[in-house]
Structures are given as structure tokens and as C-alpha cells.
Amino acid sequence: MDIKFNADVIVxxxxxxxxxxxLSVARVGKKVILxxxxxxxxxxNMYGGAVYTTALKEVFGEDFDKFKYERVINTHTWSFLNETGSFEMTYKNNEATCAYAIKRFQLESQMIEIVKKHGVYYIPNTLVKNLIQENGSVVGIQTEQEKYYAPxxxxxxxxxxxxxxELNLRNDYQTKDMIxxxxxxxxxxxxxxxxxFNLKDDLSNGVNKQYFGSDFGKLKQYKNLFMMTFLYTFKDTLMLGVGVNLADLSRNKLNINEILDEVKLHPDIAPLVKNGQTIExxxxxxxxxxxKKIPKxxxxxxxxxxxxxxxxxxxxxxxxxxxxxxxxxxGESALVALENNDYSQNTLSIYMKKLEKSFILKDLYSYRNVIENLYSRSDSLSKYYPKKIKELFEIITCANCVSKSKQIREYFFSYFKDRKITELFKDIFAASKCALDVFFGK
Ligand SMILES: Cc1cc2nc3c(=O)[nH]c(=O)nc-3n(C[C@H](O)[C@H](O)[C@H](O)COP(=O)(O)OP(=O)(O)OC[C@H]3O[C@@H](n4cnc5c(N)ncnc54)[C@H](O)[C@@H]3O)c2cc1C
Known part of the structure; x- marks a missing residue:
């Protein structure tokens, strides 16, 4: 069949x-349907709240300055939650510019406005139901209403x-591969x-808090529950969320909404969200x-x-x-194919080479075992160490009229008494493996 193409590229x-x-295709004057x-x-679309400006600049170039944001994220905290409080580390840079808090509808609206100005033909409210294939090649899309063709x-x-x-390019993920x-x-x-949040009255400052640990409230009873909680400050909104591995949820027969409810009751988080109105x-x-799960x-x-x-x-x-x-x-790989008038897998595989040169495959490679290792030690990370950190800081901060060296000695030996010694070595092994992978990564 002789196909009449509607565009050079469909996204x-x-x-x-x-x-x-x-955008990268439209910039050079090619016809794009989005x-x-x-x-x-x-x-x-949904996320926590941080858009990283280096990537935004690299993609949008001179249009980057058009982006409106609610706050610059200049303060990052990492907290290990325990039953009665937390251990928290803070990093603050008063001149930070590397991440903006932008709501998703603001981000997508602004991005789409920009690409439309560059000539992208944007079709909203349209579900792509299938891909159209001809002689073993994808040549277009089938929406609920129409067909559009592009090489x-x-x-x-x-x-x-x-x-x-549909193209068998990727297998279904297993529950352990999804949060x-x-x-x-x-x-x-x-x-x-x-x-x-101790913020100044301007957009130059905002907070991203990350919380670890599930050894509090009703969550104490669940084993192997590794969860990450996040909180972002926007202008007049907080984004509070929690992510849990699907396998952990199904093993514990837990509903994630209950986890978020429990998080909101934690004594460190409750005062931050007090009297707030959930609007979304x-x-x-x-x-x-x-x-390990990158598709073809x-x-x-x-x-x-x-x-x-x-x-x-x-x-x-x-x-x-x-x-x-x-x-x-x-987009750039598609341009190479258009230039060569060859849309085969062979030509398009230049995409893989570009990804290999970028941080994308390098980072994914060096972090390839990290998540797996974290999950394999989830009780240690979520329950045991938050408790041990608490014990240590109780010794340091409570003037309880007991010899400090006696307490510290007992604390040190407790690591060998609390659990089997092999557990400690497994923790050390997992942590070292993550650190070495990242250090010696690509
Ligand atoms: C809770 C949470 C917190 C996160 N926090 C952060 C963060 O703070 N910072 C960060 O950098 N990343 C964060 N992420 C990750 C980030 O949101 C995603 O990696 C990013 O949005 C991926 O962009 P994407 O364009 O690939 O996919 P998406 O943003 O998911 O966009 C895919 C689009 O395709 C459309 N679509 C799907 N199927 C069809 C179809 N058949 N026809 C037509 N349209 C279709 C969808 O409607 C959607 O608009 C977070 C993610 C989550 C879930």
C-alpha cells in the first residue's frame, strides 16, 4: 500500500x-503530531514536585526562561522516622537553582504552549488505541476517531x-518492579x-523532605514494608505522598491509602499538615x-x-x-532516520548509542542493584536502624545520670545481641555493594 503520511513523526x-x-523534531522544521x-x-500526569532545571534547559533552550514555577527547591531533608520522632539530615543551598517546584498542570501547560509555538500539531483528548503496522514496520496510529500516518x-x-x-517490545512488569x-x-x-518550613517570603526557597521508615503507628506490625514518603512545599500547597512496592503491598494485604493516613498521623508530619485542606x-x-528491565x-x-x-x-x-x-x-534519532530515509530498527538503534553516551544508561546501570538491595534489607532499613538511631541519640541527648561510656558500650554490643550476627553482615554487604556499584559505575 502507498501510504500518505500526515507527519514526519507522531509522538x-x-x-x-x-x-x-x-520539540526536538519540530525545531528543524519537520512535521510532528503530538x-x-x-x-x-x-x-x-503525577509526580512529587521537582523538575530539574538542567534537563529543562537542555530541552527548551532559550524558552527555558519562560517557565513559571512556584518555588526553587533549595532545602533537602532526609529523615528516618521512629515511633516518637525522627533523625533528620538537612542540606540547604540559599543560591540553589537546580530544581523547581511546578505543579503538573502548570508544567505540561507551559511545555505544550512552547512546542505549539514551534509548530507541533497538538491533539488533546485523544486516546491512541493501536499502532498501525505495514510490512513489519509501525507506520501510524489508530485513535478512537481517526488514523494518522508517519514513518x-x-x-x-x-x-x-x-x-x-502491543509490539511485544516489553514484557509485563512484575509487582516487585513497580511502586x-x-x-x-x-x-x-x-x-x-x-x-x-522556615522559608523566606519569596520563590527562591522551598523544601523537599524525604522520609524513610515504617516503624510507627499501625505500620509497625507489617514486615518487609519499605516505603518512601515525600513532602514538597509549593506556594500555598504541600504535596505529601508515599510510595510502596506493589509486592510489599500485596504480601501485607495493605491498602496504600491507609499508609498515607498513618503517615499523616506521625508526630513529625502531623504538625506540618495540620489544618490543611486536601484539595486533590x-x-x-x-x-x-x-x-535490568529496560525493554527493547x-x-x-x-x-x-x-x-x-x-x-x-x-x-x-x-x-x-x-x-x-x-x-x-x-527525537534526534528520528531525525537521523528521516535524513537517511531509512526507518528501520537498524537505523533507529542510534537511539541506544545516544542513551549510552548520556547519563541515562550510565545512571541506570550503576544503580542497577540498589533498589533490589534496599528491598532485600527492607526490615533493617525501615524498622531496625531507625530504632537503633533513636537509641543512640537518646544516649547522646539524655543526661540520664548513667555513665556515657557504659551506655555506649552497651549500645555497641546490642548490635550483636538484638538479632543474629548474620543479619548485620547482610546489611553491611548490601550497603557496600550499592556503594561500590555506584562508585565504579559507567
Ligand atoms: C508519586 C510520584 C512522584 C514523583 N516525583 C518526581 C519528582 O519529584 N521529580 C521527578 O523528576 N520525577 C518524579 N516522578 C517521576 C516522573 O513523574 C516521571 O518519570 C515522568 O513524568 C515521566 O514522564 P513521561 O513523559 O515519560 O510519562 P508521563 O508523564 O506519565 O506521560 C505519559 C503521557 O502519555 C499519555 N498517554 C498514555 N497512553 C496514551 C495513549 N494510548 N494515547 C494518548 N496518550 C496517552 C498520558 O496521558 C500521559 O500524559 C514521580 C513519579 C511519581 C508517580
Missing amino acids: VGAGPSGVAAA VERAQYPGSK ITILADGVNSLLAK LSVKEAIKLDKKTIEER YSAHLIPEGGY LTSNGVIIAGDAAGFVNGVHFEGTNFALISGKLA
Whole structure:
């Protein structure tokens, strides 16, 4: 069949990866169709709150300055929660510029406005149902209403990517490779947020808090419950959410909403969200399979980018940067194919080379065992060490009229009494393996 192409490239999904892919193709005057199932930009997308500016600049270039944000995230805290409080580390840079807190509808609206100005033909409110294939190559998409044709289709359709599955490019993830996350947007007035988080009255400062530990409240009873809680300050909203591995949830027969409710009652978190009004509740999956679960990234006429390819570094809450840069590289690879008039898997595999040169495959490779190791020691991380940290700081901070050296000696020996000594060695082994992998990574 002689196909009449509607565009040079079709991009499915208008999240960060799709928008970046569309922009890199449109910039050189090629015709791009960007199809998004959501009626309103950002309404199907969800995250904690940090967009990393290096990636945003790299993709949007001179348009980067147009982005409006609610706060610069200049303060990061890592807290280990215990029953009655926490141990917290803070890093603050008063001149930070590397991450913005932007709500998803603001992020996607602004990105889409920019790419439309660069000539991208944006089709919202349209679900791509299937890919159209001809002689073993993807040549277009079938939406609920119409068919659109292009020699190359970029799949930026997010974590579930039914379209990549349709092509057998990726297998179904197992539950252990997925995080389920829920998040509440909690409204408080701006002044209250600034008082509670010790922020100045301007956009140059904001907080991202990450909490570890599940040894408190009703969560104490659940074994192997590794969860990460996050809190971001926006102008007059807090984003509070929790992510838990799907396998942990099903093993413990736990409902993630109950976990978030429990988190809100923790004595360190409750005062931060007190009197706040929940104005939005959302849930989303995060791919956690990492390097070992990367699907086949190209086939004849097709490239996969962003969450659809599993490009996330969950340890550092990085996803938008992976999405933006992989989208850009997917777009650039499509341009190479267009130039050569060859849309075969062979030509498109230049995408893999570009990814290898970028931080994307390097980081995924060096973190390839980290998540697995964390999960394998989840009771240690979530229950045992938060408790031991508490014990240590009780000794340091309580003038309890008992000899300090006696207490410290007892504390030290307690590591050998509390549990089997092999557990300690397993913890040390897992931690060393993670550190060495990252240190000697690509
Ligand atoms: C709770 C949570 C917190 C996070 N926090 C952060 C953070 O703070 N910082 C960070 O950098 N990353 C974070 N991430 C990760 C980040 O959100 C993702 O990695 C990023 O959004 C991926 O972008 P994407 O464009 O690949 O996919 P998405 O943003 O998921 O976009 C995919 C798009 O494709 C559309 N789509 C899907 N199927 C179809 C179809 N068939 N037809 C048409 N359209 C379709 C969807 O509607 C959607 O708009 C977080 C994720 C979660 C879930």
C-alpha cells in the first residue's frame, strides 16, 4: 500500500518525554503530531514536585526562561522516622537553582504552549488505541476517531505503555518492579507554609523532605514494608505522598491509602499538615525495574522514551530529567532516520548509542542493584536502624545520670545481641555493594 503520511513523526503522550521528543523534531522544521489522551494538560500526569532545571534547559533552550514555577527547591531533608520522632539530615543551598517546584498542570501547560509555538500539531483528548503496522514496520496510529500516518512513531505513553506491549517490545512488569504511589495536595496559606518550613517570603526557597521508615503507628506490625514518603512545599500547597512496592503491598494485604493516613498521623508530619485542606488526591505507578528491565527500545518505525522505557532513578526521585532527555534523544534519532530515509530498527538503534553516551544508561546501570538491595534489607532499613538511631541519640541527648561510656558500650554490643550476627553482615554487604556499584559505575 502507498501510504500518505500526515507527519514526519507522531509522538504518543504529552508528558515530559513526549513533549521533548516533539520539540526536538519540530525545531528543524519537520512535521510532528503530538497526541495526548488527557483533555487538559497534566491531568493524567503525577509526580512529587521537582523538575530539574538542567534537563529543562537542555530541552527548551532559550524558552527555558519562560517557565513559571512556584518555588526553587533549595532545602533537602532526609529523615528516618521512629515511633516518637525522627533523625533528620538537612542540606540547604540559599543560591540553589537546580530544581523547581511546578505543579503538573502548570508544567505540561507551559511545555505544550512552547512546542505549539514551534509548530507541533497538538491533539488533546485523544486516546491512541493501536499502532498501525505495514510490512513489519509501525507506520501510524489508530485513535478512537481517526488514523494518522508517519514513518516514525515515538512512544512516550508513560509507565503502562500498552502500545509497547502491543509490539511485544516489553514484557509485563512484575509487582516487585513497580511502586504504587499516592499523593495528597494539601492547601494551606502561604504564610503558614513559610512559618512551618522556615522559608523566606519569596520563590527562591522551598523544601523537599524525604522520609524513610515504617516503624510507627499501625505500620509497625507489617514486615518487609519499605516505603518512601515525600513532602514538597509549593506556594500555598504541600504535596505529601508515599510510595510502596506493589509486592510489599500485596504480601501485607495493605491498602496504600491507609499508609498515607498513618503517615499523616506521625508526630513529625502531623504538625506540618495540620489544618490543611486536601484539595486533590492522586495515584500513579513508578517503574522500578531499572537497568535490568529496560525493554527493547526500538523497532522498525518506532522508538520508546521516558517512563514507557522504565527510565527512572527511584533512589533520587529522578524521573522528569530522564523523560526529558530520553525524549530529546528519541527525537534526534528520528531525525537521523528521516535524513537517511531509512526507518528501520537498524537505523533507529542510534537511539541506544545516544542513551549510552548520556547519563541515562550510565545512571541506570550503576544503580542497577540498589533498589533490589534496599528491598532485600527492607526490615533493617525501615524498622531496625531507625530504632537503633533513636537509641543512640537518646544516649547522646539524655543526661540520664548513667555513665556515657557504659551506655555506649552497651549500645555497641546490642548490635550483636538484638538479632543474629548474620543479619548485620547482610546489611553491611548490601550497603557496600550499592556503594561500590555506584562508585565504579559507567
Ligand atoms: C508519586 C510520584 C512522584 C514523583 N516525583 C518526581 C519528582 O519529584 N521529580 C521527578 O523528576 N520525577 C518524579 N516522578 C517521576 C516522573 O513523574 C516521571 O518519570 C515522568 O513524568 C515521566 O514522564 P513521561 O513523559 O515519560 O510519562 P508521563 O508523564 O506519565 O506521560 C505519559 C503521557 O502519555 C499519555 N498517554 C498514555 N497512553 C496514551 C495513549 N494510548 N494515547 C494518548 N496518550 C496517552 C498520558 O496521558 C500521559 O500524559 C514521580 C513519579 C511519581 C508517580
